[in-house]
Amino acid sequence: MRCPECGVDDDKVVDSRPTPDGAAIRRRRECRVCGTRFTTFERVELPELNVHKRSGAVTPFSRQKVLDGMARAAKGRVSQEDLERAAARVEQSLRAGGARAVTSEQVGLKVLAQLHELDDVAYVRFASVYKDFQGPEDFEEALLTLRKDAPPKAPDRV
Incomplete structure (x- = not known):
């Protein structure tokens, strides 16, 4: 050096x-x-992982792009360290299969899964852009999914 x-x-x-x-x-x-x-x-220098976008373009995978998108969705709600670990888990799970190429849809679904574990509001914010929400019914559907996944609340004791 x-x-x-x-x-x-x-x-x-x-x-x-x-x-x-x-x-x-x-x-x-x-x-x-x-x-x-x-x-x-x-x-460690890993083999390049390419992302096939919906437009047909192929770009190299960027953990920083994933992190930036997650940070925008989680602004003020999740620590930077937690987001960095989540972005690393996204990349790790995409590379786990040994594939050299993934779709942007696969990346988005992995990001949604990580945000779902970290913060519900960040999940809905990201989903609204990723899934191109067009109206309130799209938000209602996302919230319904969150409610189904949430553990049942303990009954109030009187």
Whole structure:
């Protein structure tokens, strides 16, 4: 690894630990020549996963795009760390089958499943865009689905 300060390829690893999502190793390095400390990340390079969109276009899968969409839906409701873990689970489940290509519908359904576990309001917000809600009846149908999936409430004691 070249030092960003002096450009010399002679450093030592001072500290090494996994990132919170476990997808990379964070290494603190120190240049043996000038003493500059810098951070590097080591990640496994996975085969490219392509997304076939409804328009027919094919684009590389982007966890960041998934995370951005989830963050917009969950704005102010779910922590960034929880969203990052959920986006990682979406990617992991898409790659689990070993496929090199998925449809945008598969991605959307995985995102909906993760948001359903995290926050009902974020789920409905995402569903309203993803499923292209046209009126109140679409929201009612989504809410009905949420109510069916919710555990029964304990009866009030008097």
